[in-house]
Amino acid sequence: GAGVSQSPSNKVTEKGKDVELRCDPISGHTALYWYRQSLGQGLEFLIYFQGNSAPDKSGLPSDRFSAERTGGSVSTLTIQRTQQEDSAVYLCASSSGTASGNTIYFGEGSWLTVV
Amino acid sequence: EDQVTQSPEALRLQEGESSSLNCSYTVSGLRGLFWYRQDPGKGPEFLFTLYSAGEEKEKERLKATLTKKESFLHITAPKPEDSATYLCAARPQGGSEKLVFGKGTKLTVNP
Known part of the structure; x- marks a missing residue:
């Protein structure tokens, strides 16, 4: 597609439920990132995938958070047993590789509200 | 710990009133300083x-500069459509x- 596509754009879930957020990166982009943006906070790095390499999971806040990337393209971020503090915008981004100059392009985000 | 601090948190300008936004960074080496624009309800736009101190880049009314400790985003004669949140990243x-x-x-740029 022309840009990074994320779904759903909005999700309201009850505390304790699991949620899945999907990201479809720009075609041909090998690098994929997940960030979280809470109200009044900067973007917080969650996880990074690059090709077939082991993902950088250093930003995942707890073991309730996990992500996978199938076939080197689409990625799913899963949050288990959601808590109210998980309410945020979850942003996916992609780039064409690991060279320092590669621009990172963001999707519109998935707005998650846990009630 | 790697850290990026932006100031001010909020800025109100009149249309045509030029100003600068500041981004101070303390990171272990720097492999790029990035500026993004984010409109309400949207993802960041590159x-x-x-990459290196002394470098400058321009786009329409915006000019970004870099030193060894900070970056500035200069906005010349802003228009209301320049209203947005500007994000800096290292x-x-x-x-x-x-x-x-x-x-x-x-x-926020007021007409």
Whole structure:
């Protein structure tokens, strides 16, 4: 597609439920990132995938958070047993590789509200 | 710890009133300083990448500059459509490709 596509754009879930957020990166982009943006906070790095390499999971806040990337393209971020503090915008981004100059392009985000 | 600090948090300008936004960074080496624009309810939109002190880049009314400790986003004769939150991010040295973001400067340009 022309840009990074994320779904759903909005999700309201009850505390304790699991949620899945999907990201479809720009075609041909090998690098994929997940960030979280809470109200009044900067973007917080969650996880990074690059090709077939082991993902950088250093930003995942707890073991309730996990992500996978199938076939080197689409990625799913899963949050288990959601808590109210998980309410945020979850942003996916992609780039064409690991060279320092590669621009990172963001999707519109998935707005998650846990009630 | 790698850190990026932006100031001011919010800035109100009159149309045509030029100003600058500041981004101070303390990272273990720098492999790029990035500026993004974010409109309400949207994802960040890429503006510039700077790599070395002294480098400058321009786009319409915006010019980004870089020193060894900070970056500035200069806005010349702004228009109301320049109203947005401007985000700064640094990519540190090391194996990770992650960007470290500041909290942003919310710019409002009044007609």
